[in-house]
Amino acid sequence: MLATVREIQFPQHGDERGKLIALESLTELVPFDIKRVYYIFDTTPGTVRGKHAHNVLKQVLICVSGACTIECEMPNGTKSEHRLDWPDRGLLIEGLVWHNMKDFSKDAVLLVFASEHYDEADYIRNYDTFRRMCEIVNDE
Ligand code: T46
Numbered sequence: 001m002l003a004t005v006r007e008i009q010f011p012q013h014g015d016e017r018g019k020l021i022a023l024e025s026l027t028e029l030v031p032f033d034i035k036r037v038y039y040i041f042d043t044t045p046g047t048v049r050g051k052h053a054h055n056v057l058k059q060v061l062i063c064v065s066g067a068c069t070i071e072c073e074m075p076n077g078t079k080s081e082h083r084l085d086w087p088d089r090g091l092l093i094e095g096l097v098w099h100n101m102k103d104f105s106k107d108a109v110l111l112v113f114a115s116e117h118y119d120e121a122d123y124i125r126n127y128d129t130f131r132r133m134c135e136i137v138n139d140e
Helices: 127-139
Strands: 003-009 014-015 018-020 036-041 049-054 059-063 066-074 079-084 089-096 098-102 110-116
Touching: 003 079, 014 059, 049 127, 066 089, 079 089
Parallel strands: none
Antiparallel strands: 003 089, 014 018, 036 110, 049 098, 059 089, 059 110, 066 079, 066 098
16 A cells, blocks of 8 residues: 655746746646645634545645645654745655644645545544554555
8 A cells, every 4th residue: 555755846937027837637746637626714813634544645735835844654653843934845655644734824635636536435533443444554
């Protein structure tokens, strides 16, 4: 079962008018076909979102305004934190990665490109279940 976390630096097209970033499906920057886009904004101060993993979903997260932190836990237990605080930075999360989103700035807009349509059955929302699935993956 797939589990990947990778920070991505997007190339910018900039000139005296400002900056532009272009992202396309099935490229090194977005290595899947984008089937869904959603965004998180107007978050409650101090809130922690996420608290789940996915079975198959692949996503690229970009904080296009403001900042937030993504906490990740891999099947082998390795934990990492990724501060997204500029629109040229993305985080690729694929598959079985427990992730939380926290420390949102007031103006944060977290944009997410997803490889699949919304499917609640793809979510693992129970941490113990996640760890049990990780044990199977780690034994493979
Ligand atoms: C993820 C992180 C980064 C929909 O109806 N359609 C959608 O496409 C999404 C993403 C959510 N929803 C509904 C399901 C819930 O009733 O919106 C509500 C809030 O979703 P959730 O509590 O899952 O939101 P987050 O911020 O905890 O997680 C979201 C994504 O759901 C998740 O896939 O990886 O952002």
